[in-house]
Amino acid sequence: MLEGMTRPTRSRAAGLAGFAALIADETRAGFLLALLDGRAWTAGELARHAQVAPSTASEHLGRLVTGGLLTEERQGRHRYVRLAGPRVAQIVEDLAAHVGPAGTERPRTLRESSAVSAMARGRTCYDHLAGRLGIALTDALTTRGLLRQDTGFALTDAGLRWFDSVGIGLDLTARRPLTRACLDWTERRPHLAGGAGAALCRHALDAKWCVRVGTERAVKVTPEGERALAELLGVEAAALR
Amino acid sequence: MLEGMTRPTRSRAAGLAGFAALIADETRAGFLLALLDGRAWTAGELARHAQVAPSTASEHLGRLVTGGLLTEERQGRHRYVRLAGPRVAQIVEDLAAHVGPAGTERPRTLRESSAVSAMARGRTCYDHLAGRLGIALTDALTTRGLLRQDTGFALTDAGLRWFDSVGIGLDLTARRPLTRACLDWTERRPHLAGGAGAALCRHALDAKWCVRVGTERAVKVTPEGERALAELLGVEAAALR
DNA sequence: AGGACGTTTCGGTGGGGACCGTAACGTCCG
DNA sequence: CGGACGTTACGGTCCCCACCGAAACGTCCT
Incomplete structure (x- = not known):
């Protein structure tokens, strides 16, 4: 046939x-x-x-x-x-993350080098935080029992309470999933994306925990941000550098 | 500049x-x-x-x-x-799912039509189950409190025990995430993928809960499968047709 | 050995599309 | 009103690559 x-x-x-x-x-x-x-x-x-x-x-x-x-x-x-929209962003992210390790080339000039290291330290990934900053937040949420990664990638009930207590509103009725693992192409590890990741990023920028630096996606943590993250999540400042 | x-x-x-x-x-x-x-x-x-x-x-x-x-x-x-590998499969799936709704064309012949409806009823999606079968299993796991979708997409502790009791081994130490939501392009809803989804699919085929039909990806549930799924998950046979 | 079969290499053809410059169109502003 | 500016439509060039057929290479089987 x-x-x-x-x-x-x-x-x-x-x-x-x-x-x-x-x-x-x-x-x-x-x-x-x-x-x-x-x-x-x-x-x-x-x-x-x-x-x-x-x-x-x-x-x-x-x-x-x-x-x-x-x-x-x-x-x-x-x-x-x-x-x-987030769906499109996710597809581009996923493709870029898959290509990432192979397609990388060394920076040659000082400007390039500092731009790359700023991106590696912290950046936005469409609507959530990535780079070492994103990883540090994800790790902190996990070790404090607010986010579970062992059986999937989901907030715990304690995690829901934490967002509420910090004053970050979450839309539990949205069609969009609340949490999603986004693979980081500099760290090669998953970080928090989805509705909760977006809300956290928005709050971090609104509350000036971090500010955009340069013309691209890089962000850097402010002194107030360091204090807030240390107090609320036990993040050590060293993890943000 | x-x-x-x-x-x-x-x-x-x-x-x-x-x-x-x-x-x-x-x-x-x-x-x-x-x-x-x-x-x-x-x-x-x-x-x-x-x-x-x-x-x-x-x-x-x-x-x-x-x-x-x-x-x-x-x-x-x-x-x-x-x-x-699963990573590549996921990328292709995601792209196909995103294109799905727009790129679809009506079947013209009886053969095409029956092939399409068999695929819609149940199929494998690389290493897990999709179609109405995949959705029915995901829904059943969720309503029984074995899978949570509200705060992410993760098995519950009861879910871990369920897999154990049925005799489906899960590798909790694998680098691959245990659960992942895969968007179904016929049903437009997420179903269970990841390590747990793959283990469930493997068990379903091994235990003859379902068998491959035709030369493509379509599968159909056997009478034994209907009994097992009704007993273990309360899935009604009607949801599988 | 020899034939059948699955696969690969190579040369040649054709079509799609990425690019630019130029010219035209709107909008903004003095 | 007229010039500057951001954007778009058009014509033309060039390169890449998907495709095929013919021939060669291995493997399997008789």
Whole structure:
């Protein structure tokens, strides 16, 4: 029996290939990685970032928006784009994390080197915290019995109370899962993502526990942040450096 | 300041794009979807499945193996390939699930239609169970308090005892997470994956709770399986049809 | 040994798409 | 109103790569 793919299977393959093709271009991949900071960028900013002509960037953005990876907002003569949502961010993260170890190249200049080490110390990963900072928080939550990792990756009842006591609201009714393990590509270990990770990150930035540094995704912990994290989670300052 | 991507960032973009390019071809995507059944296929089988010349399939397999998506085993004149591991399977699943709703096309013939409905009823998803069967098991575990989904996606202590009592061994020391939510592209809901999902699937096949049907990933529940699932988890037979 | 079969290598062809420059279109602002 | 600026539409070029067939290479079996 000359058994080929049935048509629905073939159609699925075409869809999968088409979707992957949106990411399978260095310029578009650069856009997506930049947009992993969770903010909105203009077309021109992305063009300069990826070092291509504005017309080229415009075409790429058209494809990414049509393909559902990005959403756009027009404001005057500007075109702002951002990742279409947590689902898309997660896919890009997962792919980037899988590639991470192999695709890494050593920094050559001082600027590059310090940018890399700032990213490794702490950064945002779309809407949650990553890098050593993200790992330190995840570890602290775990050792204090607020987060369980042995049977999955879930907050405990004590963890729910902790978020409440700190004043970080969690939406337990959201369709989005409350916790999710996001693999860190600098630390090679999972850190807290999902609704709770996003809420924690938002609170950390609002309460000035950490602030964005530079133009990219890097963040650094403030002195107040060190105090708060030591008091609330027993995080040692050394783990944040 | 003419701020472009730093070299490490550029390199990450190239790596991400290169990896995505491995999936961004309809033939290779078809291979990967076929291999999501978790078994090893020969080069010729995949060539016929995707309806390309053997030489073409050979080239594609070379790229997928080099790129780390597949592993190969040579046996005599045969070249067996399989997905390189759960991590790769998860990435393909996630991408396919994200594309799923848009890329679907209606079946035209009776054969196609019955194949589709068999897949929707129950199938393997690399190493765990999916389709209505996977959902039914996940729901049953949840309503019986063996699996918690509200604060993440994790087995409870009662859940650990349940697996033990049924005689399904779980490796609590494995690097791989015990539970993970895998989004089902027919049901649009999460089902149990990860180490526990794989162990459950293996046991279900070993104990003949379900058997593979057809040449693809579809499985169907046996009468013994219906009895066992009703007794052990309170699953009603109607939920499996 | 010899034929059948699964697989691989190689050369050649064709198509898709990434890129740019130019020109046009809107918007903002003096 | 007119110039600066961000963005887009278009035409054209170039390169990459998916594909095939033919031939070669191993392996299995008789």
